[in-house]
Amino acid sequence: MWAGAWRAAVTTHGVAVYGQPVFAGVYLSGDFDGLGMHATGADVVTSLCLVQLIVAVGVWVRLRRAWPFLVTLALAAAETVQYFAGTAGALWLHIPLGVFTVAAATLLFAAAWLRPLVRREAADA
Amino acid sequence: MRDGLTRRRVLAVGGALGAMAAGGLGLAAGLARHPAATGAELRSAVPLPPPYRVPLPLPEVLRPVATTGGTDRYELVQREATAEILPGVRTRLWTYGGTFPGPTIESRRGRPVTVTHRNELPVPTVVHLHGGRTPAESDGYPTDLVLPRGWGATGGHGDGHPDGGTGHHGGGMRDPRAVTSELTRAYTFPLDQRPTLLWYHDHRMDFTAPAIWRGLAGLHVVRDDAEDALGLPAGPRELPLMITDRAFAADGSLDYPSLDPALRTRPGVREPYLAGVLGDVILVNGAPWPVHEVDAARYRLRVLNASNARHYELAFVDEGDGRIREFQQVGSDQGLLAGPVTHSTLPLAPAERHDLVFDFSRVPVGTVVRLVNRLGSGRTRDVMAFRVTRRARDDSRVPRVLSTDLPDWRRADAVRVRDFSFRAGRMGADGGHGWLIGGRAFDPARTDVTVRLGDVELWRLVADVHHPVHLHLTGFRVLTRGGRDPLPHDAGLKDTVSLRPGESVELLTRWDGYRGRYLFHCHNAEHEDMGMMANLEVV
Numbered sequence: 154m155w156a157g158a159w160r161a162a163v164t165t166h167g168v169a170v171y172g173q174p175v176f177a178g179v180y181l182s183g184d185f186d187g188l189g190m191h192a193t194g195a196d197v198v199t200s201l202c203l204v205q206l207i208v209a210v211g212v213w214v215r216l217r218r219a220w221p222f223l224v225t226l227a228l229a230a231a232e233t234v235q236y237f238a239g240t241a242g243a244l245w246l247h248i249p250l251g252v253f254t255v256a257a258a259t260l261l262f263a264a265a266w267l268r269p270l271v272r273r274e275a276a277d278a
Numbered sequence: 279m280r281d282g283l284t285r286r287r288v289l290a291v292g293g294a295l296g297a298m299a300a301g302g303l304g305l306a307a308g309l310a311r312h313p314a315a316t317g318a319e320l321r322s323a324v325p326l327p328p329p330y331r332v333p334l335p336l337p338e339v340l341r342p343v344a345t346t347g348g349t350d351r352y353e354l355v356q357r358e359a360t361a362e363i364l365p366g367v368r369t370r371l372w373t374y375g376g377t378f379p380g381p382t383i384e385s386r387r388g389r390p391v392t393v394t395h396r397n398e399l400p401v402p403t404v405v406h407l408h409g410g411r412t413p414a415e416s417d418g419y420p421t422d423l424v425l426p427r428g429w430g431a432t433g434g435h436g437d438g439h440p441d442g443g444t445g446h447h448g449g450g451m452r453d454p455r456a457v458t459s460e461l462t463r464a465y466t467f468p469l470d471q472r473p474t475l476l477w478y479h480d481h482r483m484d485f486t487a488p489a490i491w492r493g494l495a496g497l498h499v500v501r502d503d504a505e506d507a508l509g510l511p512a513g514p515r516e517l518p519l520m521i522t523d524r525a526f527a528a529d530g531s532l533d534y535p536s537l538d539p540a541l542r543t544r545p546g547v548r549e550p551y552l553a554g555v556l557g558d559v560i561l562v563n564g565a566p567w568p569v570h571e572v573d574a575a576r577y578r579l580r581v582l583n584a585s586n587a588r589h590y591e592l593a594f595v596d597e598g599d600g601r602i603r604e605f606q607q608v609g610s611d612q613g614l615l616a617g618p619v620t621h622s623t624l625p626l627a628p629a630e631r632h633d634l635v636f637d638f639s640r641v642p643v644g645t646v647v648r649l650v651n652r653l654g655s656g657r658t659r660d661v662m663a664f665r666v667t668r669r670a671r672d673d674s675r676v677p678r679v680l681s682t683d684l685p686d687w688r689r690a691d692a693v694r695v696r697d698f699s700f701r702a703g704r705m706g707a708d709g710g711h712g713w714l715i716g717g718r719a720f721d722p723a724r725t726d727v728t729v730r731l732g733d734v735e736l737w738r739l740v741a742d743v744h745h746p747v748h749l750h751l752t753g754f755r756v757l758t759r760g761g762r763d764p765l766p767h768d769a770g771l772k773d774t775v776s777l778r779p780g781e782s783v784e785l786l787t788r789w790d791g792y793r794g795r796y797l798f799h800c801h802n803a804e805h806e807d808m809g810m811m812a813n814l815e816v817v
Binding site: 187242244260 | 283295299302303306307309310312314697698699700701716717738740742760761778779780781782784
């Protein structure tokens with residue numbers, strides 16, 4: 154159950170993250186509504202990251218796997234910085250950090266689907 | 279496969295990616311400009327004077343040649359002149375009437391002014407009154423050129439047809455509607471508009487930026503009885519401050535990276551300066567880092583940024599304790615605010631005007647108050663200084679209500695919404711670097727926007743880098759900035775709004791006054807010359 158929830162959380166979060174550069178591109182092409190989409194997208198991404206963080210806590214507790222939580226925590230930190238860099242107009246930070254965040258979400262998506270999360274047994278620990 | 283994916287290897291790959299990301303962000307932090315700035319700075323090749331030695335010049339007020347028939351008539355000769363801007367350095371300028379800035383024109387609301395310009399410069403010119411509510415035929419459309427003597431014969435343009443912007447990066451552009459004249463042209467300004475500080479400057483197709491740089495700019499004040507009755511500081515306690523940046527070549531001339539130094543055929547600047555030309559000398563009313571002696575009293579400072587591309591964030595610094603002193607803003611581009619707004623710093627983009635009141639009685643006599651640019655670095659942080667020399671009586675005041683005639687347009691009044699992007703792109707036949715509005719470079723023969731006289735419209739602008747966007751003919755309200763409430767300095771009625779990188783604004787305006795062909799454009803003068811203008815037809 155927690156393995157499935159982890160994959161679902163990482164997938165929805167990843168899809169939302171992929172929307173952000175799309176909306177940014179629409180906005181910078183001169184479509185004012187793109188900014189609203191990018192801002193709403195930021196709220197959605199941040200919320201989904203929080204969901205993923207909660208699921209990762211469950212994974213840690215139930216499956217005794219810590220790395221999903223640690224990776225998601227790092228991602229949440231990056232997205233928080235990204236959020237404020239965006240609203241502050243600090244594009245030197247916002248653009249590269251956005252690209253790196255998308256790359257991290259991509260890696261996480263691949264890891265979630267290529268590497269099954271099985272419960273770590275006591276002997277394994 | 280499973281064997282290859284050891285814990286150690288995953289950690290190594292993850293660590294390497296983390297290090298790459300951290301390195302990338304560090305590089306971005308190191309390479310990027312803080313604060314963000316658009317343009318490249320020229321370095322002067324002559325020694326620069328120390329600050330606060332030269333007294334602040336005040337441009338002469340032009341005397342009318344006639345005041346009969348309800349119109350004030352003026353004459354101005356555009357000619358080359360030599361001036362000593364830096365002490366001991368002689369600099370050739372293009373001027374209105376022999377001085378830089380040109381003489382100030384003082385006018386009253388609703389009383390028409392006719393200015394007959396005579397072009398004795400070596401190139402065509404055209405005069406635009408920035409912020410003026412002016413009929414199209416006197417608005418200084420970029421191809422409505424006043425040709426100098428012999429221009430057609432000597433072939434300023436390649437094919438000998440001096441009909442306007444033929445050389446748009448080799449685009450071979452024609453403007454069938456251009457109205458050119460030989461040597462002179464009379465511009466009539468009805469000035470049926472709110473009292474404010476306007477400025478006149480050259481607006482020649484493809485060559486506006488270098489022409490302003492060489493000196494073709496002057497002030498034009500509109501006043502009315504209601505403003506006079508407010509009791510704001512006046513007379514010697516009202517100071518116009520035209521702020522510009524320039525750079526000087528080794529021979530004392532104004533340095534500018536033109537592709538064609540004669541400014542005759544080939545427009546544009548050298549590649550590194552495509553984003554805008556910045557100088558390393560700050561001039562106020564044509565003097566480098568000047569100083570002005572003031573009474574310990576309120577002063578009205580009417581500030582214009584006439585720089586091509588430099589942005590300022592103005593602040594008053596008390597030399598005594600090094601603290602930033604607050605001041606009041608009473609007006610903006612298109613006249614008085616509803617009430618004064620207190621600031622400690624104030625951004626000022628190219629072509630914007632701020633009407634400020636600073637109270638020098640709040641600092642001890644003998645204090646030097648420096649006006650600084652917080653966006654500058656090194657010597658471009660300094661702008662000018664005020665030396666408080668004596669105690670004095672002060673009958674001036676800043677009323678809580680400054681005006682009640684600001685338009686009350688609301689979002690719901692807009693009959694149309696228009697979106698425009700302001701960004702870099704390729705333009706012309708050769709696909710050179712340029713600046714585009716809505717993906718297109720300026721073409722005088724193409725109507726980009728048609729508006730109906732009397733309509734209220736909502737305009738939504740998005741920028742890639744800094745773009746101070748100016749609409750001719752009209753004033754507008756800034757509704758939102760970056761999707762949020764406008765900033766304190768967006769108050770009042772504006773005609774130029776400064777978009778920062780990645781930023782958007784929503785404007786509300788009513789097309790009012792006159793029908794005909796007008797412009798809107800980026801007032802980074804280099805961007806303006808390299809495509810970032812669009813036609814607006816009022817029908």
